[in-house]
Amino acid sequence: MRVGLTPDRLFLAGRRRGFHRTADRSEMMMVEAAKDPGDWQPAVEALPSAIALSELHRPEVTVVLSNHFVRYALLPANDALKRDDEWLALARHRLAAVHGAAAGNWAVRVSAAKGGGERIVSAADAALIDAVRTRVAECGAKLASAQPNLMTTFNALRKDIGEQSCWLVIKETGRLTLALIEKGTWRAVRSRRMDDGWRTPLREILERECAVLALDQPYTRSVLVLNGDFAVNGREALHVPDWTGEDEFEAGAPDAAMAHAAR
Template identity: 35%
Template sequence: MSLLSRNELSVVLYPEQIAFLHTGRELTLRGYKNETHTDKTIPCEIAAESEMPWQNAIRTLEAALPSIIHGKPAVSVTLSNHFMRYLLVPWLDKMSDEEEMAFARHCFRETYGNATDSWSVRISPGRAGVATLASAVDTRLLEELRESVVRQGLNIKSIQPHLMAAFNSCRPSLEGRSSWLALLEPGSLCLAALRKGQLSWIRTLRIGDAWNEELSTILQREAYLTDTGVDLDEVFLWAPHFEALDIQTVGRWKLERFRPGENPSHKLAYGFLKTLAVEH
């Protein structure tokens, strides 16, 4: 791809729908020209009982790509938290990268059992002396995702979990903060506690349509399940799908909308996720 042009396809993969944002940029005599080739959401058929939730989503993705792509875009994929598992791996000094990965796998096995044998694990870079965030996803999902894109003559530039896409885009505003982070998707709530800007606890929960009425009870329960969140009264809410809802407080907790910083690509990602809005 020319340094003077850009052709990118962003994909957000959910169990029930897939969102596409295909953008381009070219240098013209009047300067750079930005174009949006495709901005749409496609529903997925309900997966068979014998299938994993992601299998039908990937079939839908492959079937849709020929009508979506324009040229040879670089493909970036964000995976719904429905497909992911997260853990905070305790800090251990003087470990090699291989030992750190082995320890992270051990932590997942201790929590989820033998199912983790077929998972791919990734460790997010972190600071020395603090717990490290690790994510896991079914290896077959990654393999079939890459194969479906390659069959269209494309390559995947990046694959990242929704949690990391949100957290990294807003990391500067969280520097040194102690609060809750609530990341909402349709049917899923990823709840994390932050201490001085560092993740100290994390859990993903199933939620219903009345999540805004239940959020206070959820926070109260989770705060007392772990000592780390008992005294936190501020909640950063990442909820692009539900931005129209006017929520400022729930119980004793003060909510602050969690939005990306000034980085244009992060703003684009947030706006892109808003296209997945659901009726409440």
């Protein structure tokens, strides 16, 4: 099963084992959110109750972390770095330079790059990962993995994106995450707090980001918008407006939920 962990709610998608792995059920569970959206403790404390709703015996649980709880960075291609530990050291150095001493308390992952391109760094509080592991174990379940929402969403849509260039736009309650995908590889990642009126300035935001990146060709026409908080039951539940046409941004689209389909 998968659990999407956000500041004010948990999303669940359970699946039966077997040849045909169709969705068993999906649930949403509200929690009393902390004043700071980056405070993960209320959501984590609710994990045992959320897992119990699945009625699965000793399930394997994949937890998808809201972008509120994750920091991202990109590392440029570097032929001098050959080993994973070298990339991890560079990632930690980069995070410390931007975020200071707090980065020393983060769990950090560096994703492999396609064709030797830029690598994306994901970082979350190590205490968050430890707490998730503890709460999952408390109810007799096994933590299969903890994954950042950006990476889970990208993996679900990898075939759709292919070798095209576009902005991947992920809207969660109170947060907008932008990732520029250029010919199938990472080029830029931004994550910021946003109010419910985020759609109005979105075009302006993307144009500004393109200017900052000094792109030869601004990518504002091909935009993929995911509206809502996480996708339940995989690719088919993601709300994906037509992003191949004329610079349009869908407003008032239905919410999706956040626990992606089991692998």
